[in-house]
Amino acid sequence: MHSSSNENIGKLRYIFKQLFTIDYVKSVLVSLVTEYETPKIVTIHSWSIALTCRAVQIAILTYTILYVMGYQKGYQQIDTAMISSVTLKVKGIGISYNKQNEIITIDNADYIIPPQENNALFIMTNYIKTDQQRTKCSEGFDVRPANCTSNADCTKNQQTSKANGRWTGICRKPKNSSTTSFGLCEMEGWCPVENDLIQPEPVSDALNFTIFVKNFIEFPKFNTARSNLIHDSNYLKNCNWNSVTHEQCPIFRVGDLLNIVETDDDERQKMLKYGGVIRIKIDWNCNLDKPLSECIPKYTFGRLDSRSNIEKFSFGFNFRFASHWKYYNQTYHRAYRTLTKAFGLRFIITVTGQAGKFNFLTLTLNIGSMIGVLGLATFICDILALNCGKKGIVYRQEKFQTVDLRTRIEQLRRLSENGRDREGKKEDISNEDTKQYLPRKDLPTIQPTYKDDDV
Numbered sequence: 242m243h244s245s246s247n248e249n250i251g252k253l254r255y256i257f258k259q260l261f262t263i264d265y266v267k268s269v270l271v272s273l274v275t276e277y278e279t280p281k282i283v284t285i286h287s288w289s290i291a292l293t294c295r296a297v298q299i300a301i302l303t304y305t306i307l308y309v310m311g312y313q314k315g316y317q318q319i320d321t322a323m324i325s326s327v328t329l330k331v332k333g334i335g336i337s338y339n340k341q342n343e344i345i346t347i348d349n350a351d352y353i354i355p356p357q358e359n360n361a362l363f364i365m366t367n368y369i370k371t372d373q374q375r376t377k378c379s380e381g382f383d384v385r386p387a388n389c390t391s392n393a394d395c396t397k398n399q400q401t402s403k404a405n406g407r408w409t410g411i412c413r414k415p416k417n418s419s420t421t422s423f424g425l426c427e428m429e430g431w432c433p434v435e436n437d438l439i440q441p442e443p444v445s446d447a448l449n450f451t452i453f454v455k456n457f458i459e460f461p462k463f464n465t466a467r468s469n470l471i472h473d474s475n476y477l478k479n480c481n482w483n484s485v486t487h488e489q490c491p492i493f494r495v496g497d498l499l500n501i502v503e504t505d506d507d508e509r510q511k512m513l514k515y516g517g518v519i520r521i522k523i524d525w526n527c528n529l530d531k532p533l534s535e536c537i538p539k540y541t542f543g544r545l546d547s548r549s550n551i552e553k554f555s556f557g558f559n560f561r562f563a564s565h566w567k568y569y570n571q572t573y574h575r576a577y578r579t580l581t582k583a584f585g586l587r588f589i590i591t592v593t594g595q596a597g598k599f600n601f602l603t604l605t606l607n608i609g610s611m612i613g614v615l616g617l618a619t620f621i622c623d624i625l626a627l628n629c630g631k632k633g634i635v636y637r638q639e640k641f642q643t644v645d646l647r648t649r650i651e652q653l654r655r656l657s658e659n660g661r662d663r664e665g666k667k668e669d670i671s672n673e674d675t676k677q678y679l680p681r682k683d684l685p686t687i688q689p690t691y692k693d694d695d696v
């Protein structure tokens with residue numbers, strides 16, 4: 242076992258020595274500058290394989306030219322790292338009524354809360370205002386645990402999270418009512434408690450409010466900046482966005498946006514009454530190989546909240562805020578506040594986009610990829626030609642050339658026998674390692690005594 246592995250190593254050494262003589266290395270170096278090698282091409286005369294190959298090549302070329310180069314503009318460098326700034330301003334006068342049914346006129350400073358936000362805007366279209374002061378009063382009707390028949394009920398349920406103030410432990414009942422009748426627990430805090438069980442009607446004219454969207458963008462890779470404002474101030478002063486006639490006007494009527502995002506009249510009215518969230522998407526898709534004036538935004542709109550008939554638990558959009566003031570006179574001072582529960586439309590503005598410009602490097606890379614993908618045709622046709630059909634075996638024989646190691650070794654052996662290497666020079670066969678693989682002159686056969694597997 243051990244001697245046979247030594248024998249194998251010896252054989253390999255001999256072969257390598259034969260292959261890598263100094264003269265051989267020299268000849269390889271000379272051939273590097275004097276010989277050009279090219280792959281052998283096998284031509285197969287078969288119309289079916291040829292047509293398949295052409296069909297695949299045409300499909301690849303069509304895909305590359307029409308889709309990659311034409312539609313995807315594979316010759317352009319793309320900049321998606323767009324920088325954007327958005328400023329929003331709303332105009333319009335709204336009319337609402339107070340509890341005494343008096344007309345209240347509100348303007349943008351009243352209904353835009355807060356006055357400025359990042360890429361968002363809230364327009365208050367409905368509200369419940371409650372003037373309050375710090376004192377003791379009954380809990381709200383909608384706070385269920387506040388229903389009581391005795392003081393004990395109010396002490397027991399003190400920990401409710403819906404409480405509007407600190408409960409005093411007293412059950413307040415209407416005057417002259419019996420001991421068994423229901424009352425409400427007393428609380429200490431801002432009184433009276435807000436009553437939002439009756440929803441007022443939304444601000445009329447809210448649909449005619451207009452939103453001015455000012456958007457600036459920059460594509461830093463191409464050092465190009467654009468704005469959504471058209472350089473025609475007379476036009477801008479009088480226009481309102483419309484998807485057909487004024488699609489580049491940056492002033493949007495609230496009613497038009499509601500019509501786009503919600504087709505149902507009843508649902509639109511509920512959005513004004515209970516609030517809602519609307520998305521304004523500004524999309525810049527610029528081909529900077531064309532004139533810069535053609536780099537214009539596209540506006541799309543959508544609803545970002547659930548409809549009232551789908552979401553029963555919580556629909557619309559509302560929040561509370563309070564404005565505080567203090568009243569002083571010579572004898573006392575008191576703290577007051579006006580609590581407002583605001584319902585309205587929240588607009589979220591998102592800006593997306595990309596710009597493309599001709600770039601030679603991108604073009605050559607895509608052409609290189611196309612040439613690489615063309616090799617797929619040969620790959621597919623080779624599989625078909627060599628493995629499918631009756632002639633497959635014939636094509637395989639022609640295409641693949643088997644290197645017969647046994648013959649090659651025999652050649653080397655003969656060379657050694659003559660005492661000359663492949664360049665015709667005298668071979669040194671004095672080495673013991675080499676000697677053991679030389680044919681033994683006393684044996685009648687010239688067949689090698691080792692198998693392919695040994696090599």
Ligand SMILES: Nc1ncnc2c1ncn2[C@@H]1O[C@H](COP(=O)(O)OP(=O)(O)OP(=O)(O)O)[C@@H](O)[C@H]1O
Binds near residue numbers: 330332451453492
């Ligand atoms: N929401 C809007 N609807 C209609 N026009 C608007 C709106 N917002 C602004 N504008 C008008 O667009 C123009 C540019 O507005 P910009 O805010 O830049 O100027 P401004 O003089 O500060 O505006 P203003 O004082 O009228 O609010 C002004 O004529 C302004 O009145």
